[in-house]
Amino acid sequence: MEEKELLEKLWKRGKDFLGVEYPIISGAMTWISDHTLVSAVSEAGGFGVLAGGNSPAEWLANEIDKIRSITDKPFGVNLIVIAPNYKKHLEVVKEKKVDFVIFAGNFPMDKDIAAVKETGAKTIAFASNEGSARRLISRGIDALILEGNEAGGHVGYVSLVVLLQQVLFKFRDRVPIFTAGGIATGAMAAHLLLAGASGIQMGTIFAVSKESNAHPEFKKRYIKAKAREAVATPQFHQALRVVPVRAIRNKGMDEFSELQIKLLEQIKKGEISQIEAQYEVEKFWVGALRRAVQEGDVERGSLMAGQSVGLVDREMSVREIIEYITQGILEELRHVKELICTD
Numbered sequence: 001m002e003e004k005e006l007l008e009k010l011w012k013r014g015k016d017f018l019g020v021e022y023p024i025i026s027g028a029m030t031w032i033s034d035h036t037l038v039s040a041v042s043e044a045g046g047f048g049v050l051a052g053g054n055s056p057a058e059w060l061a062n063e064i065d066k067i068r069s070i071t072d073k074p075f076g077v078n079l080i081v082i083a084p085n086y087k088k089h090l091e092v093v094k095e096k097k098v099d100f101v102i103f104a105g106n107f108p109m110d111k112d113i114a115a116v117k118e119t120g121a122k123t124i125a126f127a128s129n130e131g132s133a134r135r136l137i138s139r140g141i142d143a144l145i146l147e148g149n150e151a152g153g154h155v156g157y158v159s160l161v162v163l164l165q166q167v168l169f170k171f172r173d174r175v176p177i178f179t180a181g182g183i184a185t186g187a188m189a190a191h192l193l194l195a196g197a198s199g200i201q202m203g204t205i206f207a208v209s210k211e212s213n214a215h216p217e218f219k220k221r222y223i224k225a226k227a228r229e230a231v232a233t234p235q236f237h238q239a240l241r242v243v244p245v246r247a248i249r250n251k252g253m254d255e256f257s258e259l260q261i262k263l264l265e266q267i268k269k270g271e272i273s274q275i276e277a278q279y280e281v282e283k284f285w286v287g288a289l290r291r292a293v294q295e296g297d298v299e300r301g302s303l304m305a306g307q308s309v310g311l312v313d314r315e316m317s318v319r320e321i322i323e324y325i326t327q328g329i330l331e332e333l334r335h336v337k338e339l340i341c342t343d
């Protein structure tokens with residue numbers, strides 16, 4: 001079988017599910033995945049995802065309209081279940097009859113999955129272990145994303161390699177499963193498709209794309225960064241909970257570590273309550289991603305990035321990214337064929 005034919009077979013399910021030419025998802029990135037990036041990815045034949053974040057509901061509704069005015073290709077909307085504006089966002093996607101809704105940040109409520117499906121939309125959610133995959137499928141979720149701890153932004157605790165074994169190999173026949181975290185080459189995408197993934201999701205590589213409205217200083221820092229610089233925020237003690245976020249190490253990150261150590265000392269000495277300390281921790285990063293993305297504050301802003309940042313060494317257009325990944329997949333499939341065919 002020719003590589004192209006093989007690839008068509010491997011990603012057919014993902015293509016059919018998303019209704020795209022390439023089941024390559026540009027994962028939602030708060031402050032980055034706006035109508036410009038989303039419409040560019042979808043127009044190029046990939047699958048763009050608008051980031052709801054905690055934006056005002058009017059902004060979200062407007063962005064959906066803008067995407068639709070640029071492209072009639074499919075796209076999704078990512079909703080953060082724990083965002084204060086989530087309920088309003090849910091109303092917007094239902095009212096706008098968005099075709100794909102991706103629930104992120106936490107387990108979506110059964111009634112929310114059902115309400116979105118009632119409008120005719122397909123639903124997608126993140127599964128972080130076998131139990132959550134089983135539960136989501138039983139509640140009617142249409143597809144899953146497996147996002148490994150290598151990914152950028154808010155991350156789980158488990159690597160993609162382990163998630164493939166816990167979830168992909170067990171549930172790949174039930175629903176389409178898309179894999180994310182640390183992917184930035186066609187070679188890796190090829191092996192994930194061979195393992196049974198229906199497609200891939202990438203974030204960091206699209207954050208640096210020409211169509212991304214991120215600040216030039218932000219992009220420059222990403223292009224320079226090595227994989228090991230994208231670290232998850234540490235938690236030093238149970239007394240102070242820290243939600244892990246993978247970002248490029250900078251002054252802000254070091255100051256956050258120092259703040260935690262100081263607060264833990266103060267809790268120990270009884271100078272501050274645990275609740276007050278927790279509040280200080282939560283407060284620290286408020287607005288930090290926006291400062292990095294829009295103002296180019298690469299020292300104290302939050303430079304959320306996956307370890308894949310070490311594989312991203314230039315600014316490409318989204319079309320070039322999709323072409324680069326697709327060509328890379330075909331090359332790797334050729335290599336695999338040579339490995340396994342003896343004649």
Ligand SMILES: Cc1cc2nc3c(=O)[nH]c(=O)nc-3n(C[C@H](O)[C@H](O)[C@H](O)COP(=O)(O)O)c2cc1C
Pocket residue numbers: 026027028029030032051052053078104105147150151152153154180181182183201202203204205207303304305306307308309
């Ligand atoms: C700057 C940034 C912001 C992100 N924001 C979100 C978000 O709002 N919602 C979400 O589900 N995932 C978010 N992610 C995760 C991405 O959608 C994607 O799954 C992840 O970046 C994949 O890993 P990679 O960066 O190694 O490709 C974000 C990632 C980055 C880098």
